[in-house]
Amino acid sequence: MELQPSPFKKEFERDDAAICLNHAGVSPIPQRTARVITHLASTMTRQRPFHYSHLEETLHHARTPCANLLGCRPDEVAFTRNTSEALSHVALGLDFHPGDEIVTTDQEYPSNRIIWLDIARRKGVKIHCVPSLPDGRISANALLAHCNHRTRILTVSSVQFATGATVDLHTIGTALKKTDTLFVVDAVQSLGAIPMNVNAMGIDAVAAGGHKWMLAPEGCGLFYLSAKGLATIEPRILGWHSVQNAGDTSSLSIEPRDGIKRFEAGTHNILGAAALAESVSMILEAGIDDVFHRIRQLTALFIHNLQVRGCRILSPLDATHNAPSGILVFSHPTVDTLTLHRHLKSHNIEQIPRAGGLRFAPHFYQDRADILQVMNVMDQLVT
Numbered sequence: 001m002e003l004q005p006s007p008f009k010k011e012f013e014r015d016d017a018a019i020c021l022n023h024a025g026v027s028p029i030p031q032r033t034a035r036v037i038t039h040l041a042s043t044m045t046r047q048r049p050f051h052y053s054h055l056e057e058t059l060h061h062a063r064t065p066c067a068n069l070l071g072c073r074p075d076e077v078a079f080t081r082n083t084s085e086a087l088s089h090v091a092l093g094l095d096f097h098p099g100d101e102i103v104t105t106d107q108e109y110p111s112n113r114i115i116w117l118d119i120a121r122r123k124g125v126k127i128h129c130v131p132s133l134p135d136g137r138i139s140a141n142a143l144l145a146h147c148n149h150r151t152r153i154l155t156v157s158s159v160q161f162a163t164g165a166t167v168d169l170h171t172i173g174t175a176l177k178k179t180d181t182l183f184v185v186d187a188v189q190s191l192g193a194i195p196m197n198v199n200a201m202g203i204d205a206v207a208a209g210g211h212k213w214m215l216a217p218e219g220c221g222l223f224y225l226s227a228k229g230l231a232t233i234e235p236r237i238l239g240w241h242s243v244q245n246a247g248d249t250s251s252l253s254i255e256p257r258d259g260i261k262r263f264e265a266g267t268h269n270i271l272g273a274a275a276l277a278e279s280v281s282m283i284l285e286a287g288i289d290d291v292f293h294r295i296r297q298l299t300a301l302f303i304h305n306l307q308v309r310g311c312r313i314l315s316p317l318d319a320t321h322n323a324p325s326g327i328l329v330f331s332h333p334t335v336d337t338l339t340l341h342r343h344l345k346s347h348n349i350e351q352i353p354r355a356g357g358l359r360f361a362p363h364f365y366q367d368r369a370d371i372l373q374v375m376n377v378m379d380q381l382v383t
Helices: 031-045 052-070 083-093 114-123 140-145 169-176 227-232 270-286 288-308 337-346 368-380
Strands: 077-080 101-105 126-130 151-157 182-186 205-209 221-225 328-331 352-354 357-360
Touching: 031 270, 052 077, 052 221, 052 270, 077 083, 077 270, 083 114, 083 182, 083 205, 083 221, 101 114, 101 140, 114 126, 140 151, 140 169, 151 169, 169 182, 182 227, 270 288, 288 328, 288 368, 337 352, 337 357, 337 368
Parallel strands: 101 126, 101 151, 151 182, 182 205
Antiparallel strands: 077 221, 205 221, 328 357, 352 357
8 A cells, every 4th residue: 555755744753753643642743833833922022012913813813724624614613722621611501401311422531421420410411321332333323313302412522532433423413403402522533634514514513622633732622613502502601702892891791792702701822722723724735635545544554564463453443444533442462552552652652552452543644654663663572
């Protein structure tokens, strides 16, 4: 399988020559993103040329690439600190009643579990935690079968953190579009790696931190709401920026702003938003469809090389026998997972144990040479 070197690989050159296979955890940032942070920080140190309006303009421009990645308009994107904060906006902004229901899966990361468990405890809401299929795949139809007139939320990760399992977002979104149920997606494990169009998929809310596949620093992420979501979810955290007369200190108002900006309560993380936008712009420059195709080539090569060595693939595979996402979990036939993890880490190969095996999560800028180096390091442990 041909996999030419990526022109974007130079953005991730490091003095320690490390190979990051933990893009599903915390990713390195591109050099161009680091330069944006440095330039903006330098501007902030000089008082004379420093103007708040310049920072507001920076934030305004940052929304466009992020919206392009989501398939929505810039005025439909809000910046949050992380996935958990965006999901909490949804959970705390809904008027739940005893007997209401929430549908989710049995594989969700704590960010997409804890807030709903708290809502269930405080509001008397029932949670349906739908089991995965025996091979680890997630059935959209099984999730929908648990929905009824009392279902307020169906919430699922677009890609599961531990296994890489995906779910048919389009099927769920289409089925729920004309119902009162909100379709909420934790997209932190796919946004920046897999194409997403929130309108075409019928998604009502997206939450995604930027520090994984979007290749941005920690502390800034994206929040999207559909018109249906905006009509249903109220902001519970208010500040000077989230009200109609934002910036008018002479007149106090508690009337929320129109649109998604009502969820941005106060002063923004301008550095974080600018950095996130720069990294996302690089992904868009590469082409999100091409990014996804290249990730699939990388996972296919990993699967081939791992199976040749007798490794067992633990992630559910698709009809082409490839990983459906950028996450690939496996176990070695003779070396226990923790020993293999420590060995690879000692050779500057970043990965992490998950779901009873070792999780590899390569990104589009990597190539065949990276895979061969990882395999050579693995082979050193068993020769």
